[in-house]
Amino acid sequence: MKLHCPFPAASEEHILLAHGGGGRLTQQLIDRVFRPAFANPLQQAEHDGAILPPASAHLAFTTDSYVVHPLVFPGGNIGDLAINGTVNDLAMCGARPLYLSAGFILEEGLLVKTLQVVVSAMSAAARRAGVAVVTGDTKVVERGKADGIFINTAGVGIVEAPSPVSPAAIASGDAVILSGDIGAHGVAILSVREGLEFEGEIASDTAPLWQEVRSLLDAGIELHCLRDLTRGGLATSLNEIAVARGAAIRIREVAIPVRESVQGACEILGLDPLYVANEGRFVAFVPERDVTRALAVLPRGVRIGTVHPDPAGLVLLESRIGATRMLDTLTGEQLPRIC
């Protein structure tokens, strides 16, 4: 097969296996799609990796793969998600996100236009979050061996929190602060997938969280632990933390903000918003004395609960009618391919 004209008609170009072969077409794809979107001084096209400046503080290093279906959804696409998700994992370490890698696995036959939409969203999200995509990789697999686009991003950041941010730092009596209303991302994905329309489109909450973390640090808040509420939602994240710390977390249902449209959609879809994934919300564990200042910094922040010594490893929910029940971790798969 001769490939003299790999991009014949802009609207209908497709990804070919040869775009992942490491030869001329790979180079053309890099030059045409990736390099313009991610241009930055550290990106060394002729190199196998990026060279980063020395770091006098601790570094945070993290990775996530993104397989969300559908690729595009209200409020974003897999590209925003792949940048924000890794930016947020760094932020949750108390680290300023700086450098990202991007690894693409493309399915043969994908429209180049679709890839461009995704890469353009990544470029905008990276700019918004203040990070540079400095190194990358592209593979192509045969039609039917992937699902459009899978993206992996890894990230490197500089730790700015003055003391370790981790479940181990949580103390009994710490307040649990939630940064905003929950459930929008999962509902946005599922509504597209199920072909449902809800009153007032529900958009994903995908967003970078470092600025909020930085504001908390600037305000002198003692951040004991941070966690973004992705797969498994608020309930699962709190359970992981309760187990890791060996403490009890008591939260009040009435304090947890869920938008009416999201609540309504969850009822129709048979979902519990406490288990639905978010891509722009986190919980912060802070000492009681810092609660007021923390809430002053987080515009949509609410205090939802408190850490207790017992019963260790459990999350307890005080319901709207005053009853207390155990809030278990997610079992099974509520929403596959949510991120």
Add this chain to the structure above:
Amino acid sequence: MKLHCPFPAASEEHILLAHGGGGRLTQQLIDRVFRPAFANPLQQAEHDGAILPPASAHLAFTTDSYVVHPLVFPGGNIGDLAINGTVNDLAMCGARPLYLSAGFILEEGLLVKTLQVVVSAMSAAARRAGVAVVTGDTKVVERGKADGIFINTAGVGIVEAPSPVSPAAIASGDAVILSGDIGAHGVAILSVREGLEFEGEIASDTAPLWQEVRSLLDAGIELHCLRDLTRGGLATSLNEIAVARGAAIRIREVAIPVRESVQGACEILGLDPLYVANEGRFVAFVPERDVTRALAVLPRGVRIGTVHPDPAGLVLLESRIGATRMLDTLTGEQLPRIC
């Protein structure tokens, strides 16, 4: 669906969508498969990322996704490849590989046993290369939406080369040294794929390259440029470098070692070994005065050519019969999913 006993019979356990859901089964998979294989002090299970010590030197940062088919082949599997490939991209920056991330995309229905074989190979390869897998992620997609296992690894290393290792550092007159015989990896993959058996099994050359680079640095060799010869093989790598540097690279075919079994297999398969992928071979560009010492350090190293100012951007091959021809970059896809 209740999942009280997710691993009923060791030999026939399968990956479920819920293993990627972020809930209990994800945790069980981490605890049972990943954590034992990658145990190291920096791996913080209860965290979204790993915290690395400060670095007084420049850092190298790189990523690659691995989609090789078949997953297991003579000489290795996708797990070895995913560790060695990223280790080698760091080594090619003149950096000591230190920390890796591992992102898994699994297809629903995959045998857990297969994943264990791959993860076990990763663990052994990481130990051999002296790197720690410090952070990771697992996603599961529906049956038919991936192909068994895709792995992304990103890596962070510390630059130990005293001056930048990059095509820009290449000077006219530099010698081109090849670290060993070429073509084994691509032929090993293709022979399995095509169900061919060659006399004397041809095993992949997958191997970590940092020790060889470190030996060159220890010997005081001025390393101008390093490149591992993966997708597109020796010919494509040299073309990329010739273009990036704006120089001509002249090589002699007779100097390029290709094992007889590999040469024979290439003839049967219709492949040119100069374009076949390697996973444990590299070229080094060094000043003429360092050639003898470089070859003393590399046990299988050979000098294959020299850098000239003209014709800039081209690779010229002097054939066995003394004719000179242009050696082009790979066009199209000689071997899809080779890594």
